[in-house]
Amino acid sequence: SYELTQPPSVSVSPGQTARITCSGDALPNKYAYWYQQKSGQAPVLVIYEDSKRPSGIPERFSGSSSGTMATLTISGAQVEDEAEYYCYSTDSSGNQRVFGTGTKVTVL
């Protein structure tokens, strides 16, 4: 089955830049999406179609994709950005959707 691989954790100091990667074989041809999930809450979409930001999402969140890797960047991370982040995409057939393994971002 198709898998998207993320690092388990990323730590960053407030005001610094956090980068979270997502690796998958189909990413050269499929969009990546990113979700933020804070403890006890439902996920929130923060990036769609590799690099687009939904309304209401701070500009410090950005996304990019190159080859088999997509990246979520938090520029000038804030304490409130502490959360679990998941990438999401589809396999090459487009029929199987999949979430990445998740990355815990700590800002301290």
Add this chain to the structure above:
Amino acid sequence: EVQLVESGGGLVKPGGSLRLSCSASGFTFSNYNMNWVRQAPGKGLEWVSSISSSSSYIYYADSLKGRFTTSRDNAKNSLYLQMNSLRAEDTAVYYCARGPDDSNNYYPCYWGQGTLVTVSS
């Protein structure tokens, strides 16, 4: 305001069945693709199923092996997940999630708060 409210969760014995519902409001339900996503306690998100706006296309995670069935009733603004032959590993919070304005896409944009399903004897 988009609202998605899941219901139907609870405690069920292994091998049993359960039907989850998701009631939608704040948008024209019949225009949007919908999804089910689950999250086991302390674990990551797992995509379960997606259904197109008219129910013409329904997709399931391969791991479910035909045990789950997704349906919708556009007249009732409701999404359903019928779960059969439940196992302990199906224990999770089940989220209902709406797709984007683009009817060709399914990625979850708005999420409900989830309903907890516990499979235990």
